Amino acid sequence: MKQKLLFMALVSIFLAIDVHQEIDAASHANKKRVIVIGVDGMSPDGIKTAPTPVMDSIMKNGSYTLNARGVLPTSSSPNWKSMISGSDTEQHGVTSNKWQKDKFILPPTTNGIEEIYPTIFGLAREQRPDLKIGAIYDWKGFGRLVEHSALDYDSYEATGKEELDEDETVQLAVTYIKNEKPDFLFIHMDHVDHTGHQDGHGSPHYYEAVTKADRLIGEILQATKDAGTFDETIVIVSADHGGVGTGHGGESLAEIEIPFMLMGPGIKNNFHIINQVMTYDNAATVAFILGLNPPYSWIGRPVRTAFK
Secondary structure: OHHHHHHHHHHHHHHHHHHHHHHHHHHHHHOOEEEEEEEOOOOHHHHHHOOOHHHHHHHHOOEEEEEEEOOOOOOHHHHHHHHHHOOOHHHHOOOOOOOEOOEOOOOOOOOOOOOOOOOHHHHHHHHOOOOOEEEEEOEHHHHOOOOHHHOOEEHHHHHOOOEOOHHHHHHHHHHHHHHHOOOEEEEEEOHHHHHHHHHOOOOHHHHHHHHHHHHHHHHHHHHHHHHOOHHHEEEEEEOOOOOEOOEOOOOOHHHHEEEEEEEOOOEOOOEEOOOOOEOOHHHHHHHHHHOOOOOOOOOOOOOHHHEO
């Protein structure tokens, strides 16, 4: 009888510890902010070859892999959609750059808060309506992939411009970070991809574009310091695809391999992520940081090995 009572007492203690740890984890997650910086067309080769002191520092002070993978086809729309939707093309249905909300071949397997496949933006708005959420992007086409009703700030709606250049994009982000201190912000830069198409991946001008992206990422990090949010912000840097010659869309490693790096509170320092990372793990990782429950349809997994 005594043994039975002792066993029951121990079980109660373990259950109490478990619940307490879950509450602490959720509370800790709720204190964190996330900024995802996506650089269109930035290959691992670009980071390895071009001078990139800021991203080198992120990798040294955070966790990273230069062998993450996008999805097929290695075009922008399918990969940006996968990055923000925790899923592959056969699920979200964005199979080419021709995709439009009212013009597509493959319907999504499910919808989120709008008539498109659920993204991290809609998920965050639905589960944590208190969050301040923004999306700032060079390429207007990125905006059609997002539930706009989930955003507090949308760069296209704020400026009315069809396209922004990379300097305008980052300046908007810097101002928004300083003034609003967002809980979740996605920043998209397009100039590296433009240079790859014009001058070729691996060209001197391409590497110069990667170096400029690195400098602009530094300006974003500085903005969090100026805003007083640096110590509570996890920054994720990635890309949609690489390239070969002046194009992309094929099945080569040069086109499908992408960088994935993250730095901030709770992230391991100078840690090389050796497990496979897919671009759709990006949204799942953001959900994990913000304490959100991902939809059943998502296949992405948080990159847990990067966390302390």
